[in-house]
Amino acid sequence: MKLKLGIILFVLFISIGCNSKPPLNEQEKAAIHIVKPNEFKEKSVNQIIIDIRTPQEFNQGHIEGAININYFDRSFIEEIGKYDRSKPIFLYCRSGNRTSSAAAKVAKLGFNEVYDLQGGIMNWSKENLQITK
Numbered sequence: 001m002k003l004k005l006g007i008i009l010f011v012l013f014i015s016i017g018c019n020s021k022p023p024l025n026e027q028e029k030a031a032i033h034i035v036k037p038n039e040f041k042e043k044s045v046n047q048i049i050i051d052i053r054t055p056q057e058f059n060q061g062h063i064e065g066a067i068n069i070n071y072f073d074r075s076f077i078e079e080i081g082k083y084d085r086s087k088p089i090f091l092y093c094r095s096g097n098r099t100s101s102a103a104a105k106v107a108k109l110g111f112n113e114v115y116d117l118q119g120g121i122m123n124w125s126k127e128n129l130q131i132t133k
Contacts, residue, residue, distance in 0.1 A: 028107040032114045037127040040117045044090040048083055052076075052093050052102050053121075061131040063092065063124065071098045077105060085110045092117035092124070 024032075035043065044063075051062045052071040062068070069079045071093065083089060089111050093099045096119045103116045117124060125131060 024104055024107060028104070031107040031112055032103045032116060034116045034118050036118050037124045037129055040090060040092070040115060040124070041129055043088070043115060047088050047090055049090045049092075050080065051121075052091055052098055057094060059133070061121070061133050063121065064130060064132040066092075071102050076102075077109065080106055081109055083111075086112055088113035088115060090115040090117070093120045095122050096120040 044065075049063055049066040051058050051066040051068045053062075053068070054070050054072065055068055058066075058068040069076060073079075080089075089106060091099050091102055091106065091114065093102070096117065099116045099120060103114045106114045119126075121131070
């Protein structure tokens with residue numbers, strides 16, 4: 001019985017340790033700003049806007065001036081890393097789910113200002129903001 005419990009605890013400990021991501025430090029947390037569509041639109045003028053959706057989603061419609069870097073591509077971090085970390089970067093996806101984890105990765109890269117569009121492009125559309133095809 002003790003051996004079974006020991007094995008179960010060992011497996012649980014290993015699985016938790018392998019799957020957990022290091023938490024964001026205070027500076028990384030402070031770098032991420034979740035903003036509503038109108039604020040995103042206002043602040044992103046002449047800034048870097050990254051659409052992290054798939055190319056198929058991007059081609060269905062995107063925010064004007066956005067660059068498509070697919071979050072699921074192996075080169076995602078490498079591509080994002082090519083931008084100036086001292087300048088703001090604006091991220092969005094379809095509904096906001098992918099962006100929350102992408103924003104954390106981008107902040108870990110050392111970007112000082114990471115803007116996450118709350119609710120993604122779906123929320124942008126609800127606010128009747130322009131989408132480009």
